[in-house]
Ligand SMILES: Nc1ncnc2c1ncn2[C@@H]1O[C@H](COP(=O)(O)OP(=O)(O)OP(=O)(O)O)[C@@H](O)[C@H]1O
């Protein structure tokens with residue numbers, strides 16, 4: 001409740017209360033360890049250093065995490081770096097891919113595992129959407145939909161990223177972005193030229 005001058009408390013409006021309830025529910029879900037393994041999609045990106053080697057190593061590192069049971073990598077694509085003001089052909093280009101994992105980790109532990117692997121590969125956070133040796137984002141976790149201050153699933157910008165949707169589609173042409181729709185349709189909506197990947 002919000003204190004007023006004089007110390008009197010006012011109850012939150014119904015709208016605010018609904019938001020607080022949602023946040024509390026999503027915080028619980030973010031920390032929930034699943035009873036059975038869950039399929040999750042992780043987006044991998046690298047545009048500094050030996051990008052291909054880093055992606056290979058990241059897959060090995062993911063496989064070594066207790067609680068990550070299977071890791072399947074999509075085809076890897078080259079993509080122009082997207083900066084906050086749009087694509088930047090002068091910035092180092094990215095290698096992007098997605099990894100499908102099966103995991104018994106909670107969403108938050110999976111996020112922490114990815115962050116630890118990023119750190120081990122020298123990831124620095126100097127600017128938003130800045131160049132990086134390795135980025136690992138959670139795109140989906142089963143069909144979970146949550147929004148917390150530090151973890152939103154599905155990843156809110158996946159829908160606009162051909163460098164995520166393209167490799168994901170190549171790995172699984174029937175993939176669905178929970179709460180949004182088929183990846184194939186989202187890719188078409190982006191009206192990009194077909195991503196240069198071959199079905200595995
Ligand atoms: N689904 C998610 N996957 C990864 N990080 C997430 C997700 N949702 C929220 N975050 C938060 O975003 C923070 C910033 O992540 P990061 O530095 O990787 O962003 P970015 O890769 O530069 O940008 P973007 O989030 O647009 O991909 C993380 O510390 C994490 O708490």
Ligand SMILES: Nc1nc2c(c(=O)[nH]1)N=C(CO)CN2
Nearest residue numbers: 045079080081082094129163
């Ligand atoms: N091409 C490309 N551009 C990006 C990427 C990325 O993975 N690939 N990731 C970003 C922040 O996550 C910002 N811009």
